[in-house]
Structures are given as structure tokens and as C-alpha cells.
Amino acid sequence: MNEVRRLTALASHASVAGRDIGIAAVATVITAAMWLGGWLDPLDRAAGDIALRSTHRQPNDVPVAAVVIDDRSIAEIGPLPWPRGVIARLISAARSGGAAGIALDLLLIEPTDPYADAALAGALDDGPTILAAALDRDGGWLLPDPRFGGVRDAAHVHAEIGADGVARTISATKQADGLSLPAFSLAAARLIDPEIPIEPGVFLRPDFRPAPERVPRIAAADLLDAPRGGGQLAGRAVLIGVTATGSGDRLVVPTSPGPAPSPGVLVHASAAASILRGGLIHRQGPWAALLCVLVAAASPQVVRSRAGSLRPSALIIALVAIVLATLAALELWNLQLPAPAFAVAMIVSAALREGYESKRAQRESGRLLQSLLRHHGSEVEIGAPRSAVARLTALRRLQTVVLEQDAARRTLLEGMRDGVLMWNNQGDTAVVNPAATELWGREPRRPDIADLADQRGETFTVDRDGRDVEVSVFALGDGGMALLRDVTAERELERKRRDMQRLVSHELKTPLSSIAGFGETLERYELDPDEQRRVAALIRRESLRLGEMVATFLDLERLGSDRMSQPVGPVDLGELVAERLEILAESARARHQTITSNLRAGVVVRGSTELLARVIDNLVGNALKYSGNGSSVEVAVERDTDTANLVVRDHGPGIPDEARRHLFERFYRVPGTRESGSGLGLAVVNEVVEWHGGCIELDSTIGAGSTFTVLLPAED
């Protein structure tokens, strides 16, 4: 039993919280290293871009507009660079259209025609203005000429270009030659909302989405043709710049529609719009991100420990949840989560756990095999198999041992005299031996036994084809088993012991004590000769009765144990009855009783003359004994189709219905019977008739009499 428990303990999986945390921490460290090492960057970029493209923030009507120097404008007005006078007119037109400020995305770094430059300077001075500044190849600033405002209104036009050539962020400020300039889009946004802070070192991450679809724009040529811009520019920060093909002023941004890059000034306009409506995209802080990575790494461990296994479907659901959470965070809070890091943490964590579990399973399966082999008594000593080949060898060994034991068990079961039935947890028969089938009369099944056990308890006895079968039911693991034992002989012996005890303690005691009493009377008292004779006769009668009782009892015993060695042959029933009636008539006469008979000749049965005589004597004797003086008894021998019938009819007191059940039992006497007797006569009749293969019928009416009919198989 201990061995079994030990095996079960080995097979079970104990969950250790410490291990879960350890694996999650290792997964977090691996993920963090991959992240810092830049391995996740491509994934991060792709995930961020997908998130940006698939979220749909509806911008309010953000006060930003663009005046674009597009291909058509160039075709109408002339090739770039445009004369400063034209640019001045463009700015004036925008201002007169109500522009809140002008952000000019054109480099005005050197003077040209003084007259035109003066006009441009005048137009610029007319209201709030931002001018573009760029970094040259040497890393120095290309600043607007001082006559246009110089460094005062300058803002940088650079975006941070990623390894894939896509611009995703803009530096809030850029530093060169000891001069820090704000980003052009940020400065343009501040034309409308001066509260927006300029924080050095911060990267702006606009969503770039509002342009080009949502920012109102007007072609430069149209604005020059119809100054004021048709009211589109009123109250807006107006960004003026080139979008014409081939101008070189283009940026590829994450939300660029298709492979074509978004034209330059529109990117700045879009970024300004994002900044103005608070739609800058934030990233999670590094510590918060790391914590989330740890949570992601811990989740597969929790599932594994709780559910015992991590199904791929659960992992897929978790990954989908990460994607949805990322999209929701971006949509709701402009927060871009490092989704790939979360996913990697989760996958690494799950993979580490599976690896760990499979190593452990390998180790434990080895030990389990070793244990099983020892349990099954393999004489070959096998160490815990470590390699797959060693495990296979051990498994084969185990198979041989188990098969050998199985064969031995089968032989044992087949050779057993007791029946064995086992069933599994489904109630299906697992084992049934031939003895069980033989005892039950057919192959027993669990319901046969279980139904009886429910009613009678775990051990009970049933009568199966005249045999007493004792059934004991046990639980066996999740199933159960029943042992079947033939206890007929045991019970018979027990019954005999009881009968003998009863005979000695009850039936013999009374006559013996009356004999002793009569003896004492003779011994003590001087009786006259008549009285003496009477007492002696009483002694004789009681002694005879006693002897008869003992003889009958012994006969019964002999009959019951089937050891009767009576000579058997054809018996003419009519003749035998006639013979017995002659003797019985003696006692009938003494009581003025008459016996009439109707005996058919030639009715022959096969059996013992002596035993059949006992049947006749008992039945006719009872009829006479219980019918009272002067009554008549009719006896008949008849022949039916297959049976020879002996009919004994009296007109005595009859037998009550409730007595019929016990009438043929040993020592049974109908309560209230006054006539003396042992209660063995009808038991003898019954056993003799059964021994001859016949049966008895009784027809009786209280107060009218009884008719006993013995039916015996007739000989032809």
C-alpha cells in the first residue's frame, strides 16, 4: 500500500509558487535584454505603425491650415525658387484671409533682390511668423536672414528618420552651434496656443493622421488668384510650404497612405494639428513597461500552475488580448504600448516553462519507471533511466514483467473455486473468472451484484439455482470487485447442527423427562397391578415415540445429504397403498374410523418402496390422527398424463392458510394442535417426494377437511 502511495505521489505535480516567479523573472530579463539590444525594434516599429494606422481618432476642427506650393501652382507661377515678391504676396494674402500666424517652410537664408526682400520682410513683420531653419551638412544651422527675422522666428524642420527611412518622431528642440531651436510643427502650434511647452530633449510623436485628409489646404496659385483664401484660413496657423513632386522636401511617415511619401509641409501641418489637439503619442515609461512585461511573463506561469497545462489556444487568446489592449490604449490615451515586448515576454515565459516541465517529466518518468519495475518485483535491477533509449529499455522490461504477472493472475483466477468479478469506474466488467460464471449461472455483471448490495449490504447470500452463493463486495480504486463463494454445504451443515440441537434440547427432553417421571412413580410408590401396567404402557409408548422420532430424524438427515442407499425400482403404487392401508386400518378401527380407497391398478412409479410407504403412512396417519373418532378418510391412486397421483382426503379440522408456508418444515406444528407429534412427518413426506422428482398439492378448508395430493412421475 505504501508503495502504491509513493507511486501516486511521484506521479502527482506539486505546484510551487517560487518556481513560477523565478521563470517569469528570467523571461522578463531575457525580454528586457532583447529590447535594449534593439532586437525588438523592427517588431516595435511595425506594431506601432499598425496601431497608428488602425486607430481612428476624429480630430476636432483643429485651427491649422496649409498653403501648398504644388505642381499646379508651379506650372502657373513658375519654377522654384519663387521670387521673394511672390512669397510676400502669398503671405499677405494669407494674413488678409485671417491667418492667426504664418509658418513658412521655405529657407530664406540669403538676400536676393533688395526691393522684393523688403516687401517680404514687411509681409512677415505684419503678424506672428515662424520661419524654417535647417541643419547644413556640417551640422551647423542654416538660419533665416536677419532681415526676415533671423533666429528670432526660426524653428527646425527636421524629423527623426528611423532605420527603415520612416519618420516617426520629431525632436521638440534641436541643438547646433550652441543654439537650440524648437520644432517647426511645435512652434506653429504655439502660434495658436502659446501655453504648449517647449521641453528640450523631448521627442514629439505626432500621429501624423490629420494630414493630408483633414487639414484644410489651399494651393498657392489659388490663394494668389483669390486673396483671403475663401475664408478657409481665418483664425488658423497657416503653414506654407512645398508639396510639388521633385522638390525633395518629402518625408515618409508611418501613416503615409500607401508607398507614396506625404508631401513635406503637410507632415508639419499634420504634426502641428496633432500637438494642438493634445494628440501626441506617448510611450510607456521604461519602468512601467518593464512591470507590464513582468506581468505578461507571469501570466503563463499562473495559468500553467492553476490549469496544469498551457494550451496553444490560451496563448493565442492572450496575444490577441495584448493587441487589443495596445489599440485601446492608443485610442483612449494616445499611449503606444510596447506590445511586441509583452508578447515576447509571454512566449518566452511559456517556452521556458514547457521546457522546464518536459525536463522534469523526463526525469520523473525515469524514476517512476524504476519504481514501477521495483513494485512489480522485477529481479533485474535498473537505475533511474536518464536517456530516451534507457527509458525505452525500462519500458520494455516493465511490459514483460507486467505481461508475465498478468498471465499468472489469469491462471490463478481461472483455477480458483471462488468467483471473482471486477469492474472499472465506468461499471464495465474488467475481470470475471469461470468460477463466477459457473456460480452465477451466467456471466455476472456489476449491476446484478450492485443492485443486490444496495438492498442487502456489502455481504449477502443469494440463491442461484438451488445453491447458496455468498457475495462480498469491495471498492477497488475507482471501480470495485465482488467475491462469490458457494456456501451451500456450509449452510446445510449449519442447519443440521441447529436441527440436531433442537431435537436434543426440545423434542427429546420432554418425553425423556416424562419417562423418567413414570419410572420414578414405579420406583417410589406401591401401585396396584393395573396401575403398574398402565404406567409401564405409558413408558413403552413414550419410548417408542422417542425411538420413532429419532429414526425419522436420522432418515431425514440421510435423505437430505442424498446418501440414502435405498434400492430403487418400479413400484406399483396401488398395490403399495393397499398393503399399507391394511396395517393402518388397525388403528382406524380402534377409533371407529373408516378408510375407503379407490386404487387404480397398474399405476407404476420408479422409486423406493420403503420410502414411499413412509409417505403413505404419514399422510394417511395424519388424516386419521387429526380427524377425530368416527370420521372417514378416502385414499385414491390415479393416473394422469405423466403423473401417478396419490390422493388422501380427510374431513378433519383443515389447515389454516397461514400455516401452509411452514407445513413441510422440520419440527413445524400448526399452533394449537392438541394431538401429540414431532412435526417431522410432513418434512419426511416432502423430502421423499422431492427425492422421487415429484411434488405435493394441498387443498384444505377449515372445518371441512384437507386433501393432500402427491404427484409422482409415472412409469410407462
Ligand code: ADP
Ligand atoms: P406431526 O403430525 O407429528 O405433528 P407433521 O409434520 O406430520 O407432524 O404435521 C405437521 C402439522 O401439520 C401437524 O402438527 C398438524 O398440526 C398439521 N397437520 C398435518 N396433517 C394434517 C391433517 N390431515 N389435518 C389437519 N392438520 C394436519
